[in-house]
Structures are given as structure tokens and as C-alpha cells.
Amino acid sequence: MSQSTSSSERLTAVVSTLVAIAILAAGVTAHQSHNAPRDELAQMESDLRFQLDQAFRHDEGERTRRIDQLEATMQAWNDVPHSQENQKMLASWLLESTIRSMPGTTQPLPSIPVFNQPQAATTSQPATVSLTSQQSLDPSVATKESASATEPDPRQSESQSPVQKAHPPKSRLASTALPQGELPSPDPEPVKINLTELSARIAGYHEGLDQIETTLLLAETADIELLEHQTQRLEQLTRDFRFVRLYHESLSEAERRNIRPPRSMEATLAELDRLLRLSEQAEGGDFLGSFDPAYRERLERVRQMLTTIADRTR
Secondary structure (H helix, E strand, O other): OHHHHHHHHHHHHHHHHHHOOHHHHHHHHOOOOOOOOOOHHHHHHHHHHHHHHHHOOOOHHHHHHHHHHHHHHHHHHHOOOOOHHHHHHHHHHHHHHHHOOOOOOOOOOOOOOOOOOOOOOOOOOOOOOOOOHHHHHOHHHHOOOOOOOOOOOOOOOOOOOOOOOOOOOOOHHHHOOOOHHHOOOOOOOOOOOOHHHHHHHHHHHHHHHHHHHHHHHHOOOOOHHHHHHHHHHHHHHHHHHHHHHHHHHOOOHHHHOOOOOOOOOHHHHHHHHHHHHHHHHHHHOOOOHHHOHHHHHHHHHHHHHHHHHHHHOO
């Protein structure tokens, strides 16, 4: 009864802190989907969608505009090769967009990145073959030639313009690319983060983590049901950890001195793993328990959740 009362009081303290900053209340209690993508870029996209839903839940028009811009960016990403350089451009855009959607300090999202287009494939055509004017007008013929195969005709006079090399038809993305003047500045103006809200959110995350660690410390036995429940609670905190870590890393060195960094989940994960191994050893000593398929299924489920949490919080 004493433990239940203590847990209730601690939970009340968390809720009170979050209610004081109502703009973040829904975000702190949101649950991480079990079907969330494992890929880092897909996870960053999922996090941005969550942020837009929470930050603009009272401004449907702005939320719709930002989601439309996110959809356009992802469509542009799907239309180009997923090269390492394009991956970096998308990751940078998603990160900057998330920071610019922080409650209380929102700014317009960056312009849609202009991803690198695929190079035209070369063929075995002779290097001296040049295009006729008729070929240059016909894309179906022009694309058969290498974009870089021809060289200037030495018989051309210097006053004449060289024959234009053929290029493949421009893609839909290239035809709608933003003018050069609208591209984001190489050194964008830094986004100022609301330190009060960030500090409160980190405190809420630490409170939830403390509750899990206290429960594990007071556990008398390594019960699989208790371990599964606490692992699910830790998984729900994963999204909060990713957000507060993202924002804390975006602070200046002077700002970081005043904001406590989010605590790593490594110690909690290690303790859950230790108790899980103890539970398996205890179950293995039971002649009937070692053949219980329901227990083995729960054991593997908890192990998978721990692996997923560790991957997402590295």
C-alpha cells in the first residue's frame, strides 16, 4: 500500500509539471507505436509528424501547410536515388524542420531540398558521333546518345556556337525545382528554443525513468509479467527521450550549462536485461515451466522490445 501511495504521489507531480506547460502535455504522454519504422530516416519523419500534430493541434491550417510541405519533401526524396549525399540532405531537412516546429518558437520550415538527380547513363557509341538538329529535337533519339560523348567539331569556326549536347528529359522534380534565390541560406539564422519548456520536458522524462527504476529496485522476484510491463513503459518514454536529446543537442554551449541533459536509458536497459536473465534461470529450474510455450513467447517479446529501445536511443 505504501509503495502504491508513493507511486501515485510521484505520478501526480509529473502531471502537475506538465499541466503547467499545457502546450506540451499531450506530447509527454504520447505512446510510441510498436510498428514504428526501424530505419533512422523513417523514424525522423515519424518524429516530425508527431511534433507537427502536437505543436499545431490548435492551428489546423498551419499544421496542414507543414504536413503538405513534409509530404512534398518525401515525394521529392522518393523520386531520386537514395544516395548517401541525398540521405544527408533529407536528414538535415527533417532535423531543422523539427527544431523549427518546437512549441513557442515556431518558424517557417526550410525550403524543400533540391536532391541530386541521377547521372545520364553512357553507352558504347563512338566518341566522335555528333547529333543532328533533328535528333536534338526528338527526345527518344537524343537519349540514346551519351550526355558527354561528343567533342567540339574542329571544323567549327570560333564564332559558331558548339552543338548542344543532348540530355534526358527533365524529371517532374527538376521542372518544379525552386529558384536559386529561394534556397535556404548556408548559414541559417539559429532557432531559439524555449528553455523553460525544454527543462520541464526533460524533468518529466526523468520522472518517468525514475519510476521504472524504483519499481525494478523494489521488485522481490524477476516476474516476467512485471518485466514486460516495465519494458513497455520504457518503450513509451523512448519518443520523449529522442525529442529532448534532439533539442538539447541544438542548444548553444552557454544554454547547455543551464539545462540538465536527458539521462541515458542504458542503466535501466541493463537492469531489465539482468532481471530477464534471472527470470529465465528461475523458470529453467522448474521442470514444467521450462516447457511453457506462453512464457517463452513473452520472454522473446520482452527481449525484442529491449533490443528495439536500445537501437532507438543510441
